[in-house]
Amino acid sequence: MRIAGLEQENVQIGSRLLAPDDLSITGNGHVTFEEDVMSGCNVRVIAEGRDILIGARGWLGDNAVIRANVGANSIVTANTVVLEDVPANAVVSGDPAKHVWQVC
Numbered sequence: 001m002r003i004a005g006l007e008q009e010n011v012q013i014g015s016r017l018l019a020p021d022d023l024s025i026t027g028n029g030h031v032t033f034e035e036d037v038m039s040g041c042n043v044r045v046i047a048e049g050r051d052i053l054i055g056a057r058g059w060l061g062d063n064a065v066i067r068a069n070v071g072a073n074s075i076v077t078a079n080t081v082v083l084e085d086v087p088a089n090a091v092v093s094g095d096p097a098k099h100v101w102q103v104c
Contacts, residue, residue, distance in 0.1 A: 014056070019043070040064065040078060055088060073103065
């Protein structure tokens, strides 16, 4: 995991974060990963001017760009750019991300 432009204490990681070495976190906000988050390859979390929360059991697909909150149990598909908050239990896809499915 690469952290650039953030102090180490501005990143909080819950238990069992599954992420490759190329997960990148940048910006001046606080970033929180709750428990059991899974990240694909080349995911970028950009906390520029805001805090970002990745909810419990969130899935971040390969090459996703995260610039907003991702709710618990939500899936961000590969190559998706998240510019607005994703609600819990949702599937989003596209550039910019669009809600494509709500799970329960």
